[in-house]
Amino acid sequence: MDARMDSTPKESTGTPTPALNYDVLLNVIDQSRSLQTGLAIVSTCRVLYHDGARILLGKPVTLSTEPGLRSFLYFLRSAPLSRPQHLRDLSLHMSDIQPKLARRLGRICPSMTGLESLSVWFPERILASDPGLVAGLAKLDSLTRLSLSCSGTLVCTLLRLLHAPLKIISLSWGYDDFSPPGRIYWETVDEDDWPEHHPTILLENFANTLEELTCQWWYTGEEYIRPRKTFPRLQRLSIEHVHSVYVAPYVQAFPNLAQVSVLTYVEENMSCDEVDEDLEDNHELNVSRQLLPASVHGGTWEHMEEFKGSFVDFYVLGFACHIPRLNLDAQSSDLYLPFFAETLSHTRPTYLKLTTRSNNDCDGLQWLSAALREMSAQAQSSLETIEIQYVFERSVPNVDLAAAMEEFASAIEEINVGALNLTIVANTRPDFTDGHWAVWNSAMNSTSVLPAAKRRSEHTAAKAPRKPPPPLTAKERMMEDFDVAAYTRRLVEALQTLRDVEIVIERPRQRGRRVATLARDGSRTVECLEYQE
Template identity: 30%
Template sequence: MDQHPALNYDVLLEIGAVATGLTVSALMQTCRRLYHDCAQYLLTGVVRLKSEKTVVDFCRFVEADGYSRCSYVREMECKTYELSPASSQQFLEVIPRLTRLESLRLPAAEDTLASEPSLVVAFASLTSLRHLDLFWVHGHTMDLLANMRSSLKSLTITFLSVWPHEDSIFWDNIKDDVWLNCHPVPFLRQHMSSLQKLHMCIWHTFPQYETILVRGYPQLPAYPQVYPNMRSLEIERCNFALCLPYIRGFPNLMHLSMKTDHAWDLDATDSRDTARTLRNHRAENVRSQMDSRTTWEHLEDFTGTVVDLYMFGLVCPIPRVELTDRLERKSCNLPLLADVLSYAQPVHLKLEGDGTLLSDPASETLALPDLLRTRGGSRMENLDVTFRLDKSDEDLDVGAALEYFAASLEGTPLRRLSLKLWERFSTRPCLHPVPPDLAIPHPASSSALAPRRMAEISLDALDVEAYAQRISDAIPSLDDMSIRIARPRKYGDRAATYTKGGVVTATTRKT
C-alpha cells in the first residue's frame, strides 16, 4: 500500500479524473496519497442511492478519512424507503456532514421521507442546497419545504396524483382557510432572495373550479412576498391559474411555460361549456391586470398551448411565442389565436396547424394570413409555421391559399421565415412492392390510385422556387428564408432557401 507507484503521482491523479470507477478503486490501493485524493472522483457527478445496500455502501465510503469525503458530494439522488433502523441512523449521521451538497433529487419524496421522518429534519438542516427536485409530494415533503434552511435557486416540485396510503392528493386534505397560505408565492418565502427557477406540477392554488361556480373567484390577497431574481416559471397541470399573484410575486419573470389539461378539455364532447369556462377565466385574469394596472414588463418568451395562453389572459407583449398544440379544425382552438396575438404581438412566433390555419373561407375564424395583417402581426420578425394538411383539406386550393399567405407578409417587418407544408391525403406507391407470389389478394383492393382532388392538383402544380422568389421580392427586410413543400404521391419534398444578398436556391429531395 505504501510503496511508490511507477508513474508520477500527478499523472496518476489525472488518470483518476477521467477513469472508470473500477480503475479509480484500483488506483486508491496503490498508495496512501491516492487513497485519499482519488476518493473525490468516485463522488463526482450524481450520487444515486436506490436501495438500502447503496445507502450503506455510500455511508461506509464517506465515513473513511474522518468523514472528509463528505465534502466531495455535490449532487445526490435518493430513492430509498423502508431502511432498517441501523441503516437509517447511519444515513442520518452522514447527512449533516454533506456541507457542500448543492443538488438534491427525491424521485419518490413522500415514500422516502415518510419511511423515516427524521430525514425531514436532516435534509431541512442543510444550508448548502441550491437545486431541489421533489416528485410525489405530500405532507412530509411539504414539511421539508416549509422548514428548509437552504436558499434555493431552482425548485422542481410534482405533487401526487393519488397518494396511495390515503387515496387522495395532498390538496384534498387542505381546508379552505389554509389555501391562501399554500400558494407558491407565500409558501416559498424563505427563498425570496435566491429563487430563480420554479417548475411546479399539480400545485393547485385554490379549490376545484366547481367551487368557483358556486362561490365565485377567491379573493386572493396581495401577497407581500416579492422574488426579485425569479426568471423562469413552468406551470404544469395547475388548472385555472390566476395570473396576478405570480405577476406581483415574480415581477422580473422572463420565461414562462405552461402545460395544463385545458387543451384536452376543449376537445371533449362538452367543448362549448369548456370554451365558456375558459372565456370567463380569461376575462377574470384580464380584468385583474387592468384594474391593478399590473402585468409583466420583462417577459421574453412563452412556451405552451394557445389554450393555456388564452386562459392565463396576459395583457403584456411577449417577444417570443412558441405554441405547442396543433391549431386545427377539430380542436376548436384556432378561434383563440386572434385574442392571444392581439396582446402578445410577438416578434418571434412558432406554430403549426392544418389547412384551417392556412385558409378556411367557409369559417368566420381568422386564419393566419388574416391575423398577420392585424395588430397581432405588426411586430413579427421571425415566423416559423408548419401546415399539416389532411383528408379534411382535400378540396383546398393550396396554391391560392399560399399566395394569399405570401401577400399577407407584405408590409411586415419580417426578417426570417420558415415554412413547411406536409400532406396526408394523397396515396403514395409502396417503396418496397410485395412480390406477386407473396401478395395476399383482397377483393376490395385496386391497383389504381385514388382520384386527384383540388388540394393535390394545386400542390403538385406549385413552383416552389418561383413562390420563394416572389416572397423575397415582396419583403425587403427579409434576411433568410426556408421553404419545404411536400410532393403529392411521391416521397421527399421540394425545398427553397434564400439568404439576403443572394438568390433563391431550390432542391428536390427524394427520401
C-alpha cells in the same frame, strides 16, 4: 457514479509507492467511468485514499437501491470528517428504505456541507421512513438545485424548514403514496388550504436566490394570499399538468419573470363543440387583474421575453404585456383561434413560431392570416420573424391548400417582416394493407397470416410481386403540384424587407421535400432545391 458501491477501500499502511505518479492515477479516477476502478485505485495508498475519494464524490451520485445507499453511506462514514463535504450531486431514485438506513442518512446530512444538487423521486416514502430525516435534510444549507417528485405533506414541512440558497427548484406533486389509490395529493387537501400551498408562499424561504422554478401537478385556485415576499431573481417559470392558472400572484411575486412555458390538461379535456366557460372566465380574470394598477394588487410583467406552450394556454393566461418571442402550438386549439388577433395585439411579439394544422372545422393557416390582418398596427409593426409548421391533412375535404397559401401571402404582404420560414407537412397515414403491416391486418382465418418457414429459394420463387401504390389523392396531388418557387418569388418581390426566406413543402408519402430560399448574395434571387429524403 454507479449506484452500487459493494466494496469500500481500506486505508493502506504498508503498500509500496505505485509505479505511476499520483497525478496520473488521480486523472485516471477522474476520467474513468467505472466506479470499481476508482475505488480500487483509491485503496492503494493514503494520498489516493483521501484525494481519490474527493474526485469520486465530485461526480454525480445516483442511488436506486437500498444496498447501494447502504454501501454509499458506509463509504462516507469511513472518513466522516472529509468525505461527506466533498459530495456535490446526489440523486435518490428509490421509494422505500429501512428506518435504520433513513436515520443514518439523516445524521450524515449536516456533514454534506458541499452538496449543491439533490434529486429525490419518491420523497414522501423516504421521508416517512424516519421522523428525523426531514430535519436532517433541512440542514443541507449549501443546496442550489432541488428536484422532488411525487411530493406531499412531508415535502411541505421540508420546504418550510429548509433555508438553502436554492437557484433552481423542480417540484412535482403527482400522486400521494399514502392516499387512497388514484387520488392526487391535492384531493387530500381542503381547497380552502390551497392558498397556503401556493408556490409564492411555500417557497418564500428561497425568495432572494431562486432563479428557475418548475411546477408539476401543483394545483392553485382563484383565491390566493398576497405574496409576502418578492423573488427578484426568478426569470424562468414552467407550469405543467394543471387545470387552470391565475397569474396575479405570480405577477406580484415574480416581477422580473422573463421566460414562461405552460403545459396544462386543457387541450386534452376541453370540449370540441364550444368554448369552455371556465377557461373563458379564467382568461377574463387574468386580463382584468393585469390591467388594474399595482396599488390594488394588479399590474403585469415588464421584462417578459418568451412564452412557450399551446395557444389555448396562452389565451387562458391572458398576457397583457409585450412578449418578444412566442412559441405556440395550435394543433388542438380550433375553437380558440378566433382570439388570435386579440392575443397578438396584447403581446406584440417580434418573433412568432406557430405549429398548426388543417381539419374539417378549422384551418390554422387561414386563422393566422386573419390574425395578421386584424391585430393592432403596433403589433404589425413589431413582428419581424415568422416561423410556421403547417400540418396539411390529406383526408380533410374542405381545405384548399392553394387558397390557404394565397390568403397567407396576401396577409403577410401587409407586414414588413424580415424573416419567414414556412414548412408544410403532409399528414400521410401509412397504408396498413401493404408491406410489413399486411401480416397483422390480414383476415384471421387466412392460412397466410403466419406462413411456415421455407427455404430461401422456395420463398423467393413463391413471393408475389408487390402491388403498385395507389395513385395520389386530390389533396396529395394539391401538395405535389404546388409551385413553391413561384410562391416564394411572389413574396420576395412584394416584401422588400424580407432578408431571410425558406418555404418548405414536405411531399406526401415520404417522397422528399422541395425547398425555396432567398440567395445570400444580396441579389434577391430565389433558389429552389429538391431533396429525396
